[in-house]
Amino acid sequence: MILGNRRYRHAARTGLALALPLAALAACGGGGGTGTSAEAGSGKGTISVWSHQGQKSEATALQNAVKSFNSSQDKVKVQLKLIPENDYTxxxxxxxxxQLPDVLEFDGPTMANFVYNRKLAPLDSYVSAKTLANATDANKAQGEVGGKHYGLGMYDSGLGIYGNKKLLDDAGVKYPKGLADDWTAAQFTAALKALKAKDSDGKVLDIQEGNGLATEWGTYGFAPVVWSAGGSLLKDGKAEGALDSPAVVSALKTFQSWKPYVDANTDGNAFAKGRVPLSWVGHWMYPAYSKALGKDLVVLPLPDFGNGPKTGQGSWTWGIGADTKNGKAAGAFLDSLLSDTNVTAMTTANGAPPATESALTKSALYKQGGPLQLFAEQLAKPCGDTDITKSCVAVTRPVTAGYPTVTAKFGEALNSVYGGTDPKDALSKAAHAVDQDFSDNAGYKIP
Known part of the structure; x- marks a missing residue:
């Protein structure tokens, strides 16, 4: 689902896109196996590395990391291959x-399917204990299957609501200062009504509608509504009873009620140009929004539907090819790639939250007191993909080889609800379709 929209292509680089490749993954199910154990090898020689070709600054940061590694020692030489983003997955x-490389990058939600189809090996034995320990808990949650780690990322992602302080104050709207005093869904709806009363066309909210809701943006951006309502996209391998619970149906009715307040944002400038005071989107819009609003920009958590505020997380991550003959060398390169120097260079290039503890703590944007501190606070309270309690915030999209079906059906349901379909009917239909697909594929079990 790489769209022509330039802004969403940037979002895709943070691991939020690729619905078309995800759909393709669904067709290749049936592996029924598990990621194999890579051969350790000598720890010397040449290894191949594949990466998606993101924005120019990201590619430069990665190329510099490879050059630095190659010049820092003479045991291992990395040969890097950049593949166009649209074709990568x-x-x-x-x-x-x-035929896969020794080391490869992949979008987080695709990982379980690659494990299922025996394309990835656990990396626990090959990266250092220090590297694993330094990965944030949210980062490790995205990359774990069956107690083994198949992926570790350089950066993560997060959602929030950007607010225009001047417009909020002019309308007399009080807004959250952080997670501790987040809006309830009812308070958020009341804020929309108050803002509408002061707005010329009544359109006061941007939800990046131009990216499409029947897409990975729909799942990443609005599954938090499901989780915050106490539901789940998938629970114990089933969607029925979790995705279509009464609480989720009620939450989606509330979401549906916001449509009259939404600016379609066809030019991509609804928030930056001051047409709307609120934008529901992720960390990647901070540079443009900060430049446009300056001190009037405030960063707020998503509203609480009863089970605490929630955010999506996860992004591009790195792993080891299942058939590599040199796992030691692959691990040595990953240790270097995930160092503070390289993680900081990459996250400076793309503005994403670092996925290592040490780099996150020192990040000018995300450190305590930084302008995007909220995103770091959210990631510091990970839920994983199963234990979605009231106290945790950052939820990993379901780590399952059947994720392509889950996201496709949820996106379809969300889009239908936004278009006016009864939420109970749309969610029940989606849940039934997901469960039928999982039944047809023996639950996509990975031994």
């Missing part, structure tokens, strides 16, 4: 495991 999907 499809390329991995279509490539036999024996």
């Amino acid at each position: 499809k390329t991995i999907t279509a490539t036999d495991a024996s």
Whole structure:
């Protein structure tokens, strides 16, 4: 689901897109196996590395990391191959495991499917204990299957609501200062009504509608509504009873009621130009919004539907090819790649929250007192993908080989609800379709 929209292509680089490749993944299910154990090898020689070709600054940061590693020692030489972003996941999907590189990057939600199809090996034995310990808990949650880690990322992602302080104050709207005093869903709805009364066209909210809701943006951006209502996209391998629970139906009715307040934002400038005072989006819009609003920009958590505020998380991550013959060398490169120097260079290039504890603590944007401190606070309270309690905030999208079906059906339901369909009917239909697909594929079990 890489769209032509330039802004969403940037969002895709933070691991929020690729619905078309995800759909393709669904068709390649049936592996029924598990990621194999890579051969350790000598720890010397040449290894191949694949990465998606993101924005120029990201590619430069990665190329510099490879050059630095190659020049810092003479045991291992990395040969880097950049593959166009639009083709990247499809390329991995279509490539036999024996032809995959020693080290490869992949979008977080695709990981379980690659494990299922025996294309990834656990990396626990090959990266250092220090590297694993330094990964944030949210980062590790995204990359774990069956107690083993198959992916570790350089950066993460997060959602929030950007607010225009001047417009909020002019309308007399009180807004949260952080997670501790987040809006309830009812308070958020009341804020929309108050803002509408002071707005010329009544359109006061941006939800990045131009990215489409029947897409990975729909799942990443609005599954937090489901989680905050106490529901889940998938629970114990089933969607029925979790995705279509009464609390989730009620929450989606509230979401549906916001449509009259939404600016379609066809030019991508609704918030930056001051047409709307609120924008429901992620960390990646901070540079543009900060430049446009300056001190009038405030960063707020998503509203609480009863189970605490929630956010999506997860992004591009790195792993080891299942058929590598040199796991030691692959691990040595990953240790270098995930160092503070390289993580900081990459997150400076793309503005994403660092996915390592040490780099996150020192980040000018995300450190305590930084302008995006909220995103770091959210990621510091990870839920994983199963234990979604009231006290945790950052939820990992379901780590399952069947994720392509889950996200496709939820996106369809969300789009239908936004278009006026009864939420109970849309969610029940989606839950039934997900469960039927999982039944047809033996639950996508990974031994």
